[in-house]
Amino acid sequence: MNIDPHYYYLLVNAACFIFPFGLSFLPIMPFYKHFKSVLVGMLTMMALFIPWDIYFTHIGIWGFNPAYITGHYIAGLPIEEWLFFICIPFACLYTYECVRYFGKNLRTAHYHRWISPIIIGVALLLAIIHYDHFYTVSSSFLCAALVFWHTYVKKSTSISTFFVAWSILLIPFYISNGVLTGLDFYQYPILNFHPHEIVDQIVWYNNDHNLGLRIWSVPADDFFYGMLMVLLALTGYEWHLGQNRIINK
Numbered sequence: 001m002n003i004d005p006h007y008y009y010l011l012v013n014a015a016c017f018i019f020p021f022g023l024s025f026l027p028i029m030p031f032y033k034h035f036k037s038v039l040v041g042m043l044t045m046m047a048l049f050i051p052w053d054i055y056f057t058h059i060g061i062w063g064f065n066p067a068y069i070t071g072h073y074i075a076g077l078p079i080e081e082w083l084f085f086i087c088i089p090f091a092c093l094y095t096y097e098c099v100r101y102f103g104k105n106l107r108t109a110h111y112h113r114w115i116s117p118i119i120i121g122v123a124l125l126l127a128i129i130h131y132d133h134f135y136t137v138s139s140s141f142l143c144a145a146l147v148f149w150h151t152y153v154k155k156s157t158s159i160s161t162f163f164v165a166w167s168i169l170l171i172p173f174y175i176s177n178g179v180l181t182g183l184d185f186y187q188y189p190i191l192n193f194h195p196h197e198i199v200d201q202i203v204w205y206n207n208d209h210n211l212g213l214r215i216w217s218v219p220a221d222d223f224f225y226g227m228l229m230v231l232l233a234l235t236g237y238e239w240h241l242g243q244n245r246i247i248n249k
Contacts, residue, residue: 008068009080009202012179016172017087020094029101031094037240042089044236045229049085052138053077061135061209068202089233091172096165096234103164111160116151120144123224126211134209136221143224146231158238166227173226174218181205182217192216 003011024031054076056062064078072079123144130136150156178185183200192198192214195207205219213220 005068006070008183009064009078009180010070010083012176012202013080013083013087016091016176020091024094029097031097034097034237034241037237038090038093040240041093041233041235041237042086044239045089045233046085048142048232049229050075050077050082053081053085056135060206062203062205065202065204085229088176089230092165092169092230093233093237095169096162096230099165099168100158100161103161111163112151115163116147116159119147119227120151123147126224130211133211135205135219135225136210139221139225139228143228143231146228146235150231150235156238158234162231162234166230169230174215177218177222177226178216181214181219185217188214188216190216195219 020031023029024035057064057076064081069078069080074082123140127137127141127144147159150159150162180202181204182188182198183202188198193212195205195212195214195217198214198217201217210219210221215223
């Protein structure tokens with residue numbers, strides 16, 4: 001069956017969303033009961049990421065190949081990009097809950113003690129060294145700030161569980177982002193220093209504003225961008241869950 005390429009971005013979103021959404025209704029872990037908190041988490045994340053996305057698209061730091069989208073836009077962003085900020089965080093929050101529910105006996109409570117300093121240190125170092133690369137400095141600095149807040153200010157009990165979930169999510173993260181940034185991403189070197197050679201990009205990047213290093217076809221900067229997106233969604237999600245626990249006492 002031939003699929004119209006204009007639906008490719010929609011299909012990536014659907015592939016990331018359908019499976020965890022269906023599993024959300026299983027009685028063993030009824031994630032659907034947390035859908036209101038999921039919505040709060042999404043809105044928390046979108047409050048930052050949608051304006052960021054609109055601005056970066058407007059100034060040409062990234063953009064979208066019209067051959068792979070349906071052509072419907074809201075505020076300068078393809079409808080598929082709006083759906084991205086629904087489908088991906090949903091799947092990530094579901095994965096986080098799976099780790100928390102099924103990994104109750106894992107000794108993860110102190111993982112953040114060594115992971116957080118590494119994430120913060122590397123992110124800040126990149127932001128300082130590459131201060132003139134707009135995507136690099138914004139994604140890495142904001143990610144470092146949020147990890148710092150969770151670890152040392154809020155002293156969140158969920159940050160270690162998040163790191164375990166994030167390590168699992170890296171596999172689908174690089175597959176889905178790989179398709180978005182180069183349909184046949186697996187054909188490129190794992191450490192790809194020639195991003196200008198990438199073809200068939202659903203989402204393209206201006207390499208003057210990033211590290212110029214790709215993991216297959218995925219900008220290395222996306223690691224911090226993705227971590228920031230998921231952790232910010234988790235922040236709103238956990239806050240709303242906590243509010244519900246207080247109200248229902």
